[in-house]
Amino acid sequence: MAADAGVGTATPARLPRVFIAGDACHTHSAKAGQGMNVSMQDGFNLGWKLGYVLTGRSPERLLHTYSAERQVIAQNLIDFDKQWSALMAKNPEDADDPTELGRFYVQTLEFLFGFMTEYQPSMLTGSKEHQQLAAGFTVGKRFTSAPVVRVADGNPVQLGHHQRADGRWRIYVFADAVPGGVAGAGAGSGAGADSAAAALAEWLATDPASPVRRHTPADADLDAVFDVKVVYPAGYDEVDIAAVPELFLPRVGPFGLIDYEKVYAVAAEHDIRELRGIDPAGTIVVVRPDQYVAQVLPLTARTELTEFFDQNLLPQNDSRPAPASPAAGAPSPV
Numbered sequence: 001m002a003a004d005a006g007v008g009t010a011t012p013a014r015l016p017r018v019f020i021a022g023d024a025c026h027t028h029s030a031k032a033g034q035g036m037n038v039s040m041q042d043g044f045n046l047g048w049k050l051g052y053v054l055t056g057r058s059p060e061r062l063l064h065t066y067s068a069e070r071q072v073i074a075q076n077l078i079d080f081d082k083q084w085s086a087l088m089a090k091n092p093e094d095a096d097d098p099t100e101l102g103r104f105y106v107q108t109l110e111f112l113f114g115f116m117t118e119y120q121p122s123m124l125t126g127s128k129e130h131q132q133l134a135a136g137f138t139v140g141k142r143f144t145s146a147p148v149v150r151v152a153d154g155n156p157v158q159l160g161h162h163q164r165a166d167g168r169w170r171i172y173v174f175a176d177a178v179p180g181g182v183a184g185a186g187a188g189s190g191a192g193a194d195s196a197a198a199a200l201a202e203w204l205a206t207d208p209a210s211p212v213r214r215h216t217p218a219d220a221d222l223d224a225v226f227d228v229k230v231v232y233p234a235g236y237d238e239v240d241i242a243a244v245p246e247l248f249l250p251r252v253g254p255f256g257l258i259d260y261e262k263v264y265a266v267a268a269e270h271d272i273r274e275l276r277g278i279d280p281a282g283t284i285v286v287v288r289p290d291q292y293v294a295q296v297l298p299l300t301a302r303t304e305l306t307e308f309f310d311q312n313l314l315p316q317n318d319s320r321p322a323p324a325s326p327a328a329g330a331p332s333p334v
Contacts, residue, residue: 016063019046025074028081037114038077042070048167048289058313069119080111115142119292123311126295133283134174134296136276143287146272149236152260156267167289173197173230176282176299179243196299197230197282201245203302204228211309218317222250229262231272236265
């Protein structure tokens with residue numbers, strides 16, 4: 001925890017300068033083997049925040065969120081350990097119910113795997129106002145993976161396995177339609193270039209108020225800060241990759257090569273929309289660098305996206321040039 005920062009909604013006047021993590025603040029037994037697991041979560045939570053502040057990408061007040069978020073988890077661990085240790089130490093013949101230990105283990109399994117953590121609303125985590133648009137991606141909890149198919153090569157992959165620990169924010173766009181005019185099942189409104197997902201991509205790539213334009217340095221790759229991915233509501237063979245907005249096919253690296261690994265389609269046998277309760281009208285799922293869901297928003301939520309990232313990121317270049325329009329030469333498939 002931060003040595004001089006309090007917990008709660010109030011922000012102390014002093015900025016935290018000393019932090020403690022792991023077993024320095026976890027007073028618990030070794031019974032469940034959670035010392036290392038929760039310590040690594042502490043380190044991940046603090047590490048990316050320090051990186052953003054020290055490199056001038058976020059305001060220093062971001063550091064207050066470490067103590068506010070992780071002190072709660074430390075207390076949860078201590079409380080869990082008191083119950084678990086007591087059950088482990090109890091003689092079997094003294095137990096009122098022989099299944100008590102097993103039931104407690106099953107009930108707390110999510111905690112042992114690190115998925116029970118649920119961060120409360122803050123400058124890093126939004127409200128659950130639009131949670132119904134993606135019921136399976138709980139705001140404040142870890143992003144839970146699901147199968148998709150990569151359009152470029154038709155390979156089935158786990159969407160969450162493409163979240164690298166590289167300090168970038170993720171913006172997942174679950175589209176309402178497929179480029180070329182194929183609407184998603186039950187989408188009910190426009191398709192192709194007129195879809196809400198296409199309009200969002202255009203805004204993110206070109207509008208000075210969009211987070212991508214506002215918080216990405218002019219000399220950096222388009223996806224240097226925000227890794228924006230799209231999941232289309234159809235099979236991979238129904239997606240015309242040449243019609244996909246350039247935001248989802250950015251040119252990156254010293255040679256300006258197109259990154260084709262940001263465009264996905266649903267898997268026939270395991271439709272991510274059904275598995276994670278994605279609304280047919282589409283949605284935006286914002287994921288923090290430490291892989292916790294920060295926001296679930298409608299595809300039309302321009303102001304909300306801008307205001308959310310203005311809370312936790314500093315402007316890097318308000319005059320970042322917009323990418324060339326599709327008319328100037330859309331990317332073609334390999």
